[in-house]
Amino acid sequence: MTAVTIPRPVAGDVVDLILDDHRLFEQLLRDLRDATADREGARAALSAALIAHGEAEEQDVYPALRRKDAIDKHEQEHGEEEHAEGNQALLDLLECKGTDTQKFDDAVEKLAEALMHHIGEEEQTILNPARTEVSEKVRQDLGTAWATRRNALLDQDCGSIEFVKKVVARAEKSGLLSSDDDK
Template structure:
């Protein structure tokens, strides 16, 4: 069993489920900051759940909320996708750190935290609050099941691998969600 097991609920209110993942991200961030913790295992769990969460939101949650809520529009959805791309870019830098006991790793953790906290705060205010207010309980449960199914399928594929995150970042550059890469790096 991994040092940092990732919960895999099978049902729930989509808003509550997303918030639970946000708290899990915060917990794993604390572990990555703790020099006495198994930072490599925390990073691996963090990467997997972060990518699975983001992909499930983009494919199952954002499109449905855009159709069902007045306050979640195409601009909010695009902004969320843009922020997921920034998160994946920061995650790639974190994954590229070969050691977990270096200043480079500590700096990458702090950059990851900065990008992630900005997104989490904004998403909770501009997407999740309207969803809780404007989407009925039954629909939020249906959305929760779809989110969890997609999240679980992602988790089964080790989505936080460095190669997969690199692919996601490259796709984000191609889609224009991230600025064009300069020659010789990002």
């Protein structure tokens, strides 16, 4: 298995850093769909990057944007719910034994659907207000905080199935994931 390198910025405008990760997620999803690609490497990289990205957003970015009145409580909670749904889909993908099965392909598509929906909404309802209603200095400070937390999570092997299970269990306990009956 070849390891996929995950970029590790340490500073920058938080909006740009988050957008860079969104483009990384899109590339890794393309690799997961490609039977000739290193699907195992792409799955491991996507798991680590996605968990680190979302956890850092929830800890550092969303609360700061609320304090600055760039987003409201509903937008923050909706973003967290979508992270939880994506993390559940990620866990389903990680639980696939191989990368050459229909179950794997189905899990990739389920994750892609959840992730692409979230990326679109986040870029419009959270990142746009961050661009227009938050100063450049605050975005830079948030970028440093987000990148620091993201890199620390990557160092903790946050993409491991055990770590992802804990994140999903925490979301279930918090009520962020609705049961199948609610859908």
